[in-house]
Amino acid sequence: MGMLSSSVSITRYMVKGKFKSALVKTVMEGLKKNTIMEIDNEPIQQTAGWTSFSNPYLPDFENTSCIIGTCFIFSLRIDKKNIPSKIIKKHYTHEVAKRLTESQREHFSKNEKKAIKEKVTNTLSLRVPATPNIYDVLWNYESSFLWFFSNQKKANEELETIFLKSFNLTLIRLFPYTMADLAADLTDQEHDLLSTLSPTSFVG
Amino acid sequence: MLDVSVSYNHYKFLGHEFLTWLWFVLDVDKNQTFKIQKDVVSLEVDNRIVLENSLNNMIENITIKGDGAGLEEAKLSLQKGGVVTECSFLLKSANQEWRFSIKGESLNLSSLKTPETGRIETKDDEEGFILEKFYLYEKVVVAVEDLYKRFIKLRISKNWETETVPGLKKWIKS
Numbered sequence: 473m474g475m476l477s478s479s480v481s482i483t484r485y486m487v488k489g490k491f492k493s494a495l496v497k498t499v500m501e502g503l504k505k506n507t508i509m510e511i512d513n514e515p516i517q518q519t520a521g522w523t524s525f526s527n528p529y530l531p532d533f534e535n536t537s538c539i540i541g542t543c544f545i546f547s548l549r550i551d552k553k554n555i556p557s558k559i560i561k562k563h564y565t566h567e568v569a570k571r572l573t574e575s576q577r578e579h580f581s582k583n584e585k586k587a588i589k590e591k592v593t594n595t596l597s598l599r600v601p602a603t604p605n606i607y608d609v610l611w612n613y614e615s616s617f618l619w620f621f622s623n624q625k626k627a628n629e630e631l632e633t634i635f636l637k638s639f640n641l642t643l644i645r646l647f648p649y650t651m652a653d654l655a656a657d658l659t660d661q662e663h664d665l666l667s668t669l670s671p672t673s674f675v676g
Numbered sequence: 677m678l679d680v681s682v683s684y685n686h687y688k689f690l691g692h693e694f695l696t697w698l699w700f701v702l703d704v705d706k707n708q709t710f711k712i713q714k715d716v717v718s719l720e721v722d723n724r725i726v727l728e729n730s731l732n733n734m735i736e737n738i739t740i741k742g743d744g745a746g747l748e749e750a751k752l753s754l755q756k757g758g759v760v761t762e763c764s765f766l767l768k769s770a771n772q773e774w775r776f777s778i779k780g781e782s783l784n785l786s787s788l789k790t791p792e793t794g795r796i797e798t799k800d801d802e803e804g805f806i807l808e809k810f811y812l813y814e815k816v817v818v819a820v821e822d823l824y825k826r827f828i829k830l831r832i833s834k835n836w837e838t839e840t841v842p843g844l845k846k847w848i849k850s
Binding site: 478480482526567647650 | 787
């Protein structure tokens with residue numbers, strides 16, 4: 473979901489750690505190193521990588537800026553080929569029948585069947601274009617916060633993985649406990665009390 | 677710090693209690709003396725509220741939605757021991773309105789709609805448009821974070837048990 477949509481979802485993160493080297497150069501290198509690769513003509517079913525906010529289908533971190541105000545702005549793109557299971561089953565059945573005839577065997581082992589299925593899926597994935605999904609990222613380095621414009625579990629997990637891989641910095645998702653622990657300015661004594669909390673009953 | 681998935685699941689009740697407390701505070705404080713930010717005129721529960729009630733190891737979910745929907749059923753669920761798990765809000769500042777939902781277990785924001793903004797006519801407009809959007813989102817993010825900070829400070833204080841919980845119980849029964 474794009475940050476310029478009429479309705480957005482935001483997952484908030486705290487970024488743990490700082491760079492030792494030049495900020496902009498390090499960020500740009502991380503983005504370039506993990507830019508999304510096209511898989512339409514590859515036997516790959518899914519990929520994820522960074523892309524430009526303003527031109528997500530033609531990422532270009534060499535010639536476009538990803539700095540607006542005090543923030544970095546870019547996008548995570550997840551491309552996935554959706555091959556219906558019924559199509560895979562049909563082609564798999566044809567391929568098994570063909571190979572049985574050719575080899576004059578009556579059946580294949582479990583591993584052989586698995587290998588045939590993988591080959592069929594890979595062959596089909598060459599013919600199916602990947603569907604791109606784009607999720608915007610807004611990162612304020614100085615304040616160590618990052619907004620990810622999606623609440624989808626898989627997209628968030630992908631973000632956390634690729635962010636660490638790209639920048640060697642950890643993203644900490646802000647939810648009730650982490651917000652209380654890391655962002656509520658609690659004293660040491662209050663931190664101790666936080667760890668002892670249990671649900672309150674409002675009945676009675 | 678605790679493991680992320682452990683702390684997420686173990687402490688999600690804090691998010692549910694936060695939303696329940698927030699509804700209570702906004703409902704009993706009609707005069708908005710409960711200030712959020714100095715330029716926020718009001719914050720109110722909007723047109724959707726989801727509650728969860730654990731009864732005899734069975735989880736019951738109740739969703740109340742629709743403009744002008746009464747919240748009596750939601751109150752009834754609270755009386756049976758339910759908690760608010762998701763809630764939509766309407767925030768007003770000057771002549772502007774923001775609508776958004778908060779999910780208790782994650783404190784994620786969803787369905788966030790900001791006031792109208794200008795359109796991008798040319799490529800040069802993009803930066804200004806993004807900054808304007810950022811400012812508008814920040815308004816809600818900061819408000820929610822401030823409210824949660826206030827809640828958590830209260831939650832770990834003695835006042836929670838001695839004043840807030842009795843007040844909440846009285847409100848639920850009313």
